[in-house]
Amino acid sequence: MRISLTRRYHFAASHRLHSPALSMEENERIYGKCNSPYGHGHNYAVEVTITGPVDPDTGMIANLGDLDPFVQREVIEAFDYKYLNEDVPEFQATVPTTENVCREIYRRLTTFSAARIERVRIEETSKNSFEYTGEPAV
């Protein structure tokens, strides 16, 4: 049996799906109402899953007292109440689809030292969710 722990975090942000590599018509056709020039927003839920041995002294894979402030600092402070396209440098050149947001959050969390980040799962709305578990080792 293997064990993992998942913590759920929340942030609210706006974004606009628009690619400068595409024409106006193509942007409208591909992204539809998500291409609206003023942007729109979501309440995002982010699930961060960690794995590793359970420390017998603490009963924990990693202390939430370490994980929570790490995620807060690396992700929530940078994303919450922000316009992702402008306020998060990585999305100035990358379309902030939730696929890309998932990958960016995973990247920001990989430096967590107390456990391995196994998965980042984002619910953009209650109907859409996205998961990233890193690239398979080659």
Next chain:
Amino acid sequence: MIRITRKVEFSAAHFYHNPKFSAEENQRVFGKCSNTHGHGHNYTLEVTIAGEPDSATGMVLDLKELKDILQREVVERMDHKHLNHEVPELAGKIPTCENVAAVIWNLLEPKIVRGTLDRVRLYESEDLFADCTAEENGLKR
């Protein structure tokens, strides 16, 4: 292969304290969870069984049978109990979400005779859960 999941809920008290640690260390490591008077949660347990449906019944296992196993092994043991004091399987362990989920896995695994225990997911709150998964399925999930 089909996976079926049954959900049950139980409410229990716990606190985190390691007798090997000093009072200061317990406070530093476990924070507000270290209050030895305890605190409580409404736990939600999701148990997933994997298997092939029986050709005669169309079922992997009878959900009534699973419900009875969960009632007997988990709810009767843990519902409205203090996990530090009243659950012998947790004696000597810190009753974290990880450890409680692992104890539940070990209680259920020998009782599942139709299909195999695939995943135990224990929610301590809606923002925190632990998953135990069968070793060989770990990489597929």
